[in-house]
Amino acid sequence: MKPAISVQGLSFCYPDGLAALTEISFQVARGECVGLLGPNGSGKSTLLRHLNGILPERLLGENGPIQIDGTPVTSLHLAELRRQIGLLFQDPDDQLFCSTVAEDVAFGPQQLGLTAEEIHQRVQAALQQVGLGDLAPRPPHHLSTGEKRRACLAGVLACDPSILVLDEPSSGLDPRGRRELITLLRQITATKLIATHDLELVVELCPRSLILDRGRIIADGPTTTLLNDEALMLAHGLERPHVLQHAHPHRGEPR
Amino acid sequence: MKCNLKFTPTPQLVVRKIIGTIILILLITLTPSTHPIWFGLEGILLLGLLWWRRVPPRCVLRRLLILSPFVAGTALAAQYSATGVDWKILALRSTLCLLTIIAFAETTAVSDLLRGLRLIRVPTLLVTTLALMHRYLFVLADESSRMNRARAARTFTTGRRLAWLQAASVAGQLFVRATERAERVYDAMCARGWKT
Amino acid sequence: MHIPDGFLDAKTALTTATLSAIAVSFALRHVRRELPPRRVPLLGLSAAFLFAAQMVNFPIAGGTSGHLLGGTLIAVLLGPSAAVVVVTTVLIVQCFLFADGGVLALGANIFNMGLVATLGGYAVYRCVNLMWPGPRGRTVALTVAGWSSTIFAAFSCAGQLAWSQTLVWEIAWPVMTSTHALIGLGEGIISALILIAITRTRPDLVATSSLGVTPVRWREFSFLCLLISLGLACFVAPFASSAPDGLETVAIQGGFAHRALAPLRSVLAADYQIPGLTSPALSTALAGMLGIAAVLGLALLISRLVLREASPKKMLRE
Helix, strand or coil: CCEEEEEEEEEEECCCCEEEEEEEEECCCCCCCEEEEEECCCHHHHHHHHHHCCCHHHCCCCCCCCCCCCEECCCCCCCHHHHEEEECCHHHHHHCCCCHHHHHHHHHHHHHCCCHHHHHHHHHHHHHHHCCHHHHCCHHCCCHHHHHHHHHHHHHHHHHHHCEEEECCCCCCCCCHHHHHHHHHHHHHCCEEEECHHHHHHHHHHCCEEEEEEEEEEEEEEEHHHCCCCCHHHHHCCCCCHHHHHHCCCCCCCC | CCCCCCCCCCHHHHHHHHHHHHHHHHHHCCCCCCHHHHHHEEEHHHHHHHCCCCCCCCHHHHHHHHHHHHHHHHHHHHHHHHCCCCHHHHHHHHHHHHHHHHHHHHHHCHHHHHHHHHHCCCHHHHHHHHHHHHHHHHHHHHHHHHHHHHHHHHHCCCHHHHHHHHHHHHHHHHHHHHHCCCCHHHHHHHHHCCCC | CCCCCCCHHHHHHHHHHHHHHHCCCCCCCHHHHCCCHHHHHHHHHHHHHHHHHCCCCCEEECCCEEECCCCHHHHHHHHHHHHHHHHHHHHHHHHHHCCCCCCCCHHHHHHHHHHHHHHHHHHHHHHHHHHHHHHHHHHHHHHHHHHHHHHHHHHHHHHHHHHHHCCCCHHHHHHHHHHHHHHHHHHHHHHHHHHHHHHHHHHHHHHCCCCCCCCCHHHHHHHHHHHHHHHHHHHHHHHHHHHHHHHHHHHHHHHHHHHHHHHHHHHHHHCCCCCCCCCCCHHHHHHHHHHHHHHHHHHHHHHHHHHHHHHHHHHHCC
């Protein structure tokens, strides 16, 4: 079976010459849930944007570095690609750009050219799934951060993507909002790639993780192994999560 | 600012409401000043509307007060300019018009207004701009007041020159942030398949 | 400067609404054609910015404070047609959501602040910047442009109020322009300061729209000159025509306008009566047109000289 996401030797520089990504290569199998860890400014957000085709022209094409479901990303496939990948942005205010929650969730399906009936059904289903059914007519400004995040997720789910790419899904959430989000994400069967600083969330959701620092992939392996490696964690601005410390009180002594 | 519950009508109803508001304002504007009794009737009609839709009187009053200086100023100027327009009539007329708009604004959700505008074929680009403006109005206003507070917390001098420079840098920073947010919003729109 | 409902009569409201609708639809078409899709959300965000920036207070003496109006600044940052769309959006929202400015007067308000102030201010900016290029010139140009845009808008507002016979022209324009000459000073300085602040953090945002990058075309230049001279004529002509009785302005500003008014009016009427013309407004308009012709001729002459000087450089660049 072809991998859901395949990246081969992806490099990217910002217009001012700052290298954001250098020779990135990894694969994600269908249905897998992978964590993407790394300190601030390590290139996580840049990488996620590339996956959704928000990238310069030169990286498009038959021999481009990114393949989704075995198909290379070309300008022809861009619309199809964006339909398959749902991207959850870091700041929910950026993503909720319509004047009500319902309109925002409907935005994606509208762009797909569905009928009014289908759009309505998808909006209802997506809002039910994230538990925001009664907030549909509200303007996004009046929502709490947790509700905003779930509304964003509903907007993404309404496009029915096979791959979900999440950028810092738990930032700014209170413990309850975070718990609700984790439960929600666990229910979604799509392939997931989660970039986050929330190591406990990664431990709960992702069996496998990638560590990114200064635009390079430093490590790729089972989450518990990586996170228990104290030296690796400290070297890249991370730390061993308390969950693992409590679960294995004697295994994690400093080496 | 908003202090009323809004109901969600169909777009057709909103269009009718827009037209009704304009007709009402037109009526008030065209009422001859020789028959002030009509102003009374229109006023009663408006107050009835406000009461029927349960718009809180305090809310209406506050809005009227905010907007009264221009009305009062021009009305006073008109009194001394001897064009034959009675300033009392002028003030009354524009207050009634204000009441009409307040009644409209207080009972119409912006999303419905936008849908109504789309229905009466206002250009898409203008409606999109309106929608985005309204969406990010409060986000940017919050950002602005946060930056102002941060500035005030670290300002220890009272020099006016410095205050202007700092206020300008807050506003400049606000524009830079607005631009960056616009880029991210564009990305978010593209990510969900927006075609230009 | 937002005109509420009830101050304009039907003919003024209708005329300005028609003119505004035509101009805004032109601006919209231009924006749709020229603006890259990437910058489409920027229109809405800029409108929101304008609104939020008006919450930033600039302290003036005695606890009062001023704030940005912003049409000219946006025109400099995004280009004139985009600025027309942005300011129009702000005015629509202010009208319908905050009841600031009337519904029937919306056309007039868009005309004054969205068109006259924004385009007039931008024309002044281009012309001054053309004579004085570079970052410092840009700052000076924006200060002057901000000031003149406020006066243009005030002047046009006074004209509408007078045309609707709400105010008498001889009172409307001096009161409006003299108070707004002060407000405009603040506007110009604030705009320039904000531009400097933006240039400091993101010079690329300013550079893309500045004069140095795009060469000015002859047609565009003469159009700008026409605009600016029109504006100047609007402002200067009444001054010129009423120069003998500058007392009137003083009287109004001195606060004894209403007491002195009755005798003044008779004096004024006598002064204004150019043979064959009974209406002061008409004679003012005539003087205005003569003024436009004179200023236009001068501007064309100057522009000829400027462009001849600039052309070898342009060829070198190409």
